[in-house]
Amino acid sequence: MVCLRACLCVARRQADMHRQALSVCHGICEQDVIKKVGRMMWIEFENLIRWFLHTFRWQDAVDIFIVAYVLYKLFQLFKGTRALQMLLGLTILVMSSFIFKWAKFYTISWLLNNLWAYLALGVLIIFQPEIRRALAHVGQNPLFYTLNPEAEAKTIEELVKASTTMASRKIGALILIERENNTEGLIEMGTILDSKLTKEILLSIFLPYSPIHDGAVIVRKNRVKAAGCFLPLTLNLNLSKELGTRHRAAVGITEETDAVVVVVSEETGTISVVIGGKITRDLDAQALRRVLTNLTQPQRKQSKRRFFG
Numbered sequence: 001m002v003c004l005r006a007c008l009c010v011a012r013r014q015a016d017m018h019r020q021a022l023s024v025c026h027g028i029c030e031q032d033v034i035k036k037v038g039r040m041m042w043i044e045f046e047n048l049i050r051w052f053l054h055t056f057r058w059q060d061a062v063d064i065f066i067v068a069y070v071l072y073k074l075f076q077l078f079k080g081t082r083a084l085q086m087l088l089g090l091t092i093l094v095m096s097s098f099i100f101k102w103a104k105f106y107t108i109s110w111l112l113n114n115l116w117a118y119l120a121l122g123v124l125i126i127f128q129p130e131i132r133r134a135l136a137h138v139g140q141n142p143l144f145y146t147l148n149p150e151a152e153a154k155t156i157e158e159l160v161k162a163s164t165t166m167a168s169r170k171i172g173a174l175i176l177i178e179r180e181n182n183t184e185g186l187i188e189m190g191t192i193l194d195s196k197l198t199k200e201i202l203l204s205i206f207l208p209y210s211p212i213h214d215g216a217v218i219v220r221k222n223r224v225k226a227a228g229c230f231l232p233l234t235l236n237l238n239l240s241k242e243l244g245t246r247h248r249a250a251v252g253i254t255e256e257t258d259a260v261v262v263v264v265s266e267e268t269g270t271i272s273v274v275i276g277g278k279i280t281r282d283l284d285a286q287a288l289r290r291v292l293t294n295l296t297q298p299q300r301k302q303s304k305r306r307f308f309g
Helices: 004-056 056-079 083-103 106-128 128-140 149-168 184-189 198-208 245-256 285-302
Strands: 174-175 191-196 216-220 221-231 259-263 271-275 278-280
Touching: 083 106, 083 149, 083 278, 149 198, 149 259, 149 271, 149 285, 174 198, 174 245, 184 221, 191 198, 191 278, 198 221, 245 259, 245 271, 245 278, 259 285, 271 285
Parallel strands: 174 216
Antiparallel strands: 174 259, 191 221, 216 221, 259 271, 271 278
């Protein structure tokens, strides 16, 4: 019995040693395999870089730059408009079509393939204002546009004077100051003016007997682009019941764009500034001037060397 136990102990030790040796060999083999795979991947990457440098031409770089710039300008044109949401929906539909085709969903793929002809016509109809605006935008805007600090300060001063004068007379006013987001769709629905911004122009527009005193004035690049423009109302139910249609329209448009809106209340004669859906109320001339100056300074720095306005 003693000899049998001794033999069993020796056999177990040999088995344990054999397992340890196998595990060490297995670990070494795994490390070798990982190193070989990593070396092969690095060689493939080097070959890809060499092929790219060998075949890439300067024309390809220009081509990529032009396509990227056109896509960027299209996004900038649609930014802040409802057309951007439609464009995103169309992009999702195109991606879904490829996914369904790859997954072999034949019925859905057949339906989408037969819809493309109608969708192409629908896109032309839906984006017709944006397409027309883009073509006009290319032909009219200069290559570089630099904001003049003196002209900016003068414009702010005219806005402050007009707002305080109308507030003292309790004349209601709604003035939208365009920033980065394009509001051409709103301008086209109003009365086109394209006049220099002055206190007298704003007063003449918002006087009660003026035919275009209803709606908003849109200011772009120190000029009154249009008057009598109707803005979308906010759906925010948390706004104070004291706020009227002008304030709700100001909140609505600033929820969709980065515009700054100055509101003069006809009932109370107070001045408010709305940006990002937030209202700052009961401003005097000094506070209004400070708010408008602070809001336009970052835009001025970003716009000094901006392509195509």
